Amino acid sequence: xxxxxxxxxxxxxxxxxxxxxxxxxxxxxxxxxxxxxxxxxxxxxxxxxxxxxxxxxxxxxxxxxxxxxx
Numbered sequence: 194x195x196x197x198x199x200x201x202x203x204x205x206x207x208x209x210x211x212x213x214x215x216x217x218x219x220x221x222x223x224x225x226x227x228x229x230x231x232x233x234x235x236x237x238x239x240x241x242x243x244x245x246x247x248x249x250x251x252x253x254x255x256x257x258x259x260x261x262x263x
Contacts, residue, residue: 200232
């Protein structure tokens with residue numbers, strides 16, 4: 194699991210625990226002290242724009258395949 198995904202899960206868990214504290218179902222937030230990971234150092238994929246050639250091939254694919262519906 195990537196660091197960015199882990200950080201999103203941690204944020205969601207913190208929010209639930211904060212709500213539980215607010216509703217007096219927990220005395221304190223047990224995950225408040227957990228630090229987020231550095232997502233910049235854990236890049237799984239470098240995002241980039243398609244090249245003109247790649248975009249042309251992608252847009253040509255539907256014309257090459259079989260008809261799905263009339």
